[in-house]
Amino acid sequence: MKKITVKTSEPYNVLIEQGILNQCGKFISEVVNTKYAALITDDIxxxxxxxxxxxxxxxxxxxVKKYVFENGEKSKCTQNLNNIYNFLADNNITRTDCVIALGGxxxxxxxxxxxxTFLRGLPYIQIPTTLLAQIDSSVGGKTAINLPCGKNLVGAFKQPKLVLCDPCTLKTLSDKIVSDGMAEAIKYGMIRSRELFDIIASHNLSNYFEQIDDIxxxxxxxxxNIVENDEFDKGERMLLNFGHTLGHAVESxxxxxxxxxxxxxxxxxxxxTSQAVKHDMCDExxxxxxxxxxxxxxxxLTSDADIKDLIALCSNDKKCESKSINVIICSDIGISYINKISFEEFSAFINA
Ligand SMILES: NC(=O)c1ccc[n+]([C@@H]2O[C@H](COP(=O)([O-])OP(=O)(O)OC[C@H]3O[C@@H](n4cnc5c(N)ncnc54)[C@H](O)[C@@H]3O)[C@@H](O)[C@H]2O)c1
Ligand SMILES: [Zn+2]
Structure with a gap:
């Protein structure tokens, strides 16, 4: 079994092992002081x-009391949150009980x-079942729901008590969802680790599972490591946004x-990265x-959206401080830095 201790304000372990789902009761009982759990998941x-x-x-x-909602991003909304609160209240979940998130x-x-937020906070455990959730969203304590006017606009920092990753659960994912998570894995390689990048690069969508535990x-x-240095997203954590400002613009x-x-x-x-090459900030x-x-x-690699429209949308990104924008540049594989530039400079950088 692989174990990583995340040393945030409240430290916790991430355990990675194929088949760990079958033993989740054991590991959860070691970190909570209750025998009453609310399990929350989606229908799939x-x-x-x-x-x-x-x-x-x-x-x-x-x-175990179970609450199931319809899968998909649209369930990350106030109405579903309200249903979850009611479910927790109806089942008399108290502050010493625990909540388990099973899903993406x-x-x-x-x-x-x-x-x-329920009862001003109670312990929760993450059992992530998508690649994206196993390598990204389950770790770091960012929690959120969407509002009709934007994604992740209401949220809180709340670290889990434990994260249990069972790579076997990835076997039931569609290729599309694996690709989606793999984009974030490639991001980690680009910003911090040539070794990781090389492992990913020496595989592809049909054989990635051979190395999945290591990835x-x-x-x-x-x-x-990044979250430990910057739990509340004021500096280094911005490196995790490599490709994200433009990415959010494309999504929107x-x-x-x-x-x-x-x-x-x-x-x-x-x-x-292509633009960084044009500006001599990295090699072709x-x-x-x-x-x-x-x-x-x-x-x-590209979309057919007009780049000018994407640049305009970048100014709406919530990660964009008033008039400046933090662009993450990889000067080499595994080496990245934050380049804080004005919006005009960003526009010129992308348009070059
Ligand atoms: N908190 C963070 O730090 C953070 C970081 C990145 C992304 N996110 C959020 O994560 C969400 C996207 O997560 P996601 O990509 O996991 O999407 P998701 O949770 O919608 O899961 C994608 C689909 O896969 C299905 N699924 C999940 N596990 C499965 C399995 N093992 N086998 C078959 N199907 C399975 C789900 O039912 C769903 O239909 C977004 O809302 C995003 O904002 C949060
Ligand atoms: Zn992301």
């Missing part, structure tokens, strides 16, 4: 994995936010319907190798 994950999770929890003496980033984000371990180690340009998050981030990483070889690996995982 419920049909695949709830039974295994509940069986193990029961074996360790837990009484949508389940993790809304359950985490409910756990951060997850390396991604989580990078995220954990197409009304969140054409490109998934990972695909949009792939486009963002490619555009930023880097941009070429990035294009090659994105293509190997079926990720897009």
């Amino acid at each position: 994950v419920d049909s695949l994995y709830s039974e295994t999770v509940i069986k193990s929890l029961n074996e360790y003496g837990f009484t 980033g949508v389940v993790g984000d809304i359950t985490g936010y409910a756990a951060a 997850i371990y390396r991604c989580v180690s990078i995220k954990s 340009y197409y009304n969140y319907s054409t490109y998934t998050h990972g695909s949009a981030v792939a486009i963002g990483m490619n555009i930023i 070889l880097i941009s070429d190798v990035l294009k090659k690996v994105l293509t190997a995982y079926n990720l897009p």
Whole structure:
């Protein structure tokens, strides 16, 4: 088993092992002081994995109350949050009980936010079941829901008590969802680790699973390290936004319907790196190798959106401080820095 301790204000472990779902009751019982758990999941994950999770929890003496909602981003909303609060209240969940998020980033984000706010906060555990959730959203304590006017606009920092990653759950994902998560894995390689990048680059969408435990371990180690240095997103954590400002613009340009998050981030990483080459900030070889690996995982390199429209949308990005914009540049594979420039400079950088 691989273990990473995330040393944030409240430290916790991320455990990675194929088949760990069957033993989740054991590991959860070690970090909570209750035998009463609220399990929150979506309908697809419920049909695949709830039974295994509940069986193990029961074996360790837990009484489990389950709440299932419809899968998809649209469930990360105030109405569903309200339903979760009512479910927790109806089942007399108290501040010493625990909440378990079983699913992808949508389940993790809304359950985490409910756990951060219900009764002013109660312990929660993440059991991420998508690649994106295992390497990114389940670690770091950012929880949120969307508002009709924008994504992740209501949220809180709330670290989980434990994260249990079972790579076997990824076997039931569609290729499209694996690609989506792989864009974030490629991002980690680009910003921090040539070794990770090379492992990903020496595989593709059909054989990535051979190295999956190692890929997850390396991604989580990078995220954990960055989050430890900057838990509340004031500095270094911005490196994790490599490709994201443009990526968010792409998602929004197409009304969140054409490109998934990972695909949009792939486009963002490619555009930023191609432009960095034009400005002599990185070698052309880097941009070429990035294009090659994105293509190997079926990720897009460009969209047909007008670049001027994308630049305009970048100014709306919530990560963009009033008149300046933090552009993450990779000067080499594994080496990145934050380049804070004015919006005019950003526009010129992209337009060159
Ligand atoms: N909190 C953070 O730091 C953070 C970071 C990145 C992304 N996010 C958020 O994460 C969300 C995206 O997460 P996601 O990509 O996991 O999407 P998701 O949770 O919507 O999952 C994608 C789909 O896969 C299904 N699914 C999940 N696990 C499965 C499995 N093992 N087998 C088969 N199907 C499965 C789900 O039912 C869903 O239909 C977004 O809302 C994003 O804002 C949060
Ligand atoms: Zn992302």
